[in-house]
Amino acid sequence: MVSAWAxxxxxxxxxGVSxxxxxxxxxxxxxxxxxxxxxxxxPRIxxxxxxxxGRAVARQAAWLAGQFGLETRLDATQIQQDQVSTTLQGDGLVLAPMAKRALQRVSWMRSRTVHIRSALEGGGPLLADPLADSSDDAMVWTPYRGGA
Incomplete structure (x- = not known):
């Protein structure tokens, strides 16, 4: 038995692939x-x-079943043969397309949006640790006015 997420x-x-x-x-x-x-x-995830x-591992495993020479491929972004040219994106030679889509849904793999509260939204009291992520929503943002 393999220790895997799938x-x-x-x-x-x-x-449908064995x-x-x-x-x-x-x-x-x-x-x-x-x-x-x-x-x-x-246990920490x-x-x-x-x-x-699990979805990413499953898709990657199915994709691997149809690949040959995966571990010895060149790291190329463009391949040309017999007047036919192919351009691959980033990890296109080593990661299954559907595995990539599944990984984009993992919390630490997607981009983060930071919401900055304006002075009009009001604010809460100062917290014990203003640098903690959990205190972001209670902080009031004010623009830097500069100083001489």
Missing amino acids: TAQDVIEAT VTDQQLAQAQSDIEIFTNRIYADT RTRDLYWL
Whole structure:
């Protein structure tokens, strides 16, 4: 049995592709590299993120089953052969397209939007740790007026 965020059965249910334990282990390793998280951290990862990590591993495993020479490919963004040219985006040669989409839904992999409250919105009292993320909504933002 492979320690992974998805099982071989999950891969079959999500993609209809049967994979070996070796392919599943390789997919898990690939997703760990892209997410900067390892399977041993599973207890510290939120349930929603685990769902998307499982989907990413399943899609990556299915994609790996149809690839050849993956570990020896060149890191290229454009390939030309017989007057046919292909341009790939970033990790197009090593990450399954649907795995990439699943990883974009993991909380720490997507961009963050910071909401800055204006003086008109009012504010709360000063908190014990104004640098803590949990105190952001209670802080009042005021523009820097400059000084001489």
